[in-house]
Amino acid sequence: METARQGAQADRVLVIDDEPVVIDVLRGLLGKQGLDVEFASDAAGGRSVLESADWDAVLLDVMLPDANGLEVLRWIRERYPDLAVVMITAHGTVESAVEAMKAGAFHYLTKPFKNDEVRHLVARATQSTHLRRENEDLRRALEERSRFERIVGKSRPMQEVYRFIDQVAPSRSTVLIHGESGTGKELVAQAIHRRSTRTAEPYLIVNSASIPTELLEDNLFGHLKGAFTGATTDRIGLLEAADGGTILFDEISTVAPQVQAKLLRVIQEKEFLPLGSVEPRTVDVRILAATNEDLKALVEAGRFREDLYYRLNVISLALPPLRERTEDLPLLAAHFLERFNAENGKSVASFSTAALEHMLAYSWPGNVRELENAVERGVVLARGPEIGLDSLPRELRDTPQLPEPAVLPEGVGFYEAVSRFERQLIEAALRSSGGVQKHAAATLGLKPTTLNEKIKRLRIPN
Ligand SMILES: Nc1ncnc2c1ncn2[C@@H]1O[C@H](COP(=O)(O)OP(=O)(O)OP(=O)(O)O)[C@@H](O)[C@H]1O
Ligand SMILES: [Mg+2]
Structure with missing residues (x-):
């Protein structure tokens, strides 16, 4: 029974x-x-x-x-x-x-x-x-997952990012994370480490932009006593310190060519030479890399090793800019509001409607970091229970508002009207940038390729 x-x-x-x-x-x-x-x-x-x-x-x-x-x-x-x-x-x-x-x-x-x-x-x-x-x-x-590790956002592009992290985290593969400044590349790298089998092992970040090449090499590979003047003892480098764990190479595009070659060896052979040594050492380190530059273009310009690029790019993730997922903006703004209230002992409850409207219309070239800073400023400056337009940075306040949407003229369909509006915007941007598409794209907050497609589709002479 x-x-x-x-x-x-x-x-x-x-x-x-x-x-x-x-x-x-x-x-x-x-x-x-x-x-x-x-x-x-x-x-x-x-x-x-x-x-x-x-x-x-x-x-x-x-x-x-x-x-x-x-x-x-x-x-x-x-x-x-x-x-x-x-x-x-x-x-x-x-x-x-x-x-x-x-x-x-x-x-x-x-x-x-x-x-x-x-x-x-x-x-x-x-x-x-x-x-x-x-x-x-x-x-x-799944649908409502609005947070993943410390990452906030529930838009479709972010759901895809979460899914991607879950997929790649368990493997040992190198992952290249690219995206504009402030899109959360470091947060994503950290989430990959935390969700991997290496989570109990070290997670180190190397930012080659901020240190001279010699020092970077010394930091990474370590040295033997006497390798150079001042090397009075053996010292292990970050690679050995991270053995069993993960290293994020932040701003990978800034790694000098001589280090690029050594890095390639680490990825391919899992080995390297400490400075002053002839005996390779073996390490088991998972490598993640982040960049806000177009590595492919750097390869073409001869500034980044092609073989390293292909090694890094086996699995890559493009993080969406904030302006392409504005539905996450209120969520992120609320998240930062809570944080900066706590940090500043304040209790600002919300944003005024006008402030939020301007925030939604703004293009956020600095992405989430810029939003984070704007909210911090707002919390500090707010005198009442709300962050008003006057507490937002100037760039935001100056965001021009769109004209009132007109009623469709007789005989013009919705799509036709949208196309005409697109055409006007693009023509104006092209005029003000002297016809240079790249600059016009930046003004419009579009990718150059997207703008180019639109120009072709709308047959705009350029
Ligand atoms: N989705 C997000 N949710 C919460 N905080 C975020 C998110 N994305 C970014 N941030 C915050 O924004 C700031 C910038 O993020 P991060 O340092 O990861 O950006 P980045 O892509 O590495 O930028 P850069 O290329 O300038 O180094 C950090 O304070 C981070 O905590
Ligand atoms: Mg970063």
């Missing part, structure tokens, strides 16, 4: 049927199965009992004194799409059974009942309800 899942609450089954014999039989059968069973004898009663609690399955008679069971079925399907409904039909009424299946019943039982069939079907019905609910919960969790 099947019993209710141990430790869990008993499954709840509602029977809507007016026939005393049916009620008796089901009470006995389902009770023994460890289910929590309740009864309603008509459609009206059934609806109100359904609404009063959560149910795991419903057994519903097709012929009720006050309604057709199929109507009740449709009502249930609409309100509780996850709840499995088993229809009870009289022997020989195949049509209503077929209709019930079409209307979304989980299955049907024919009177008189076969005990085994009832037990089996009800068990499957409750399972089906549970599965559908779990699926739904999972889907919702």
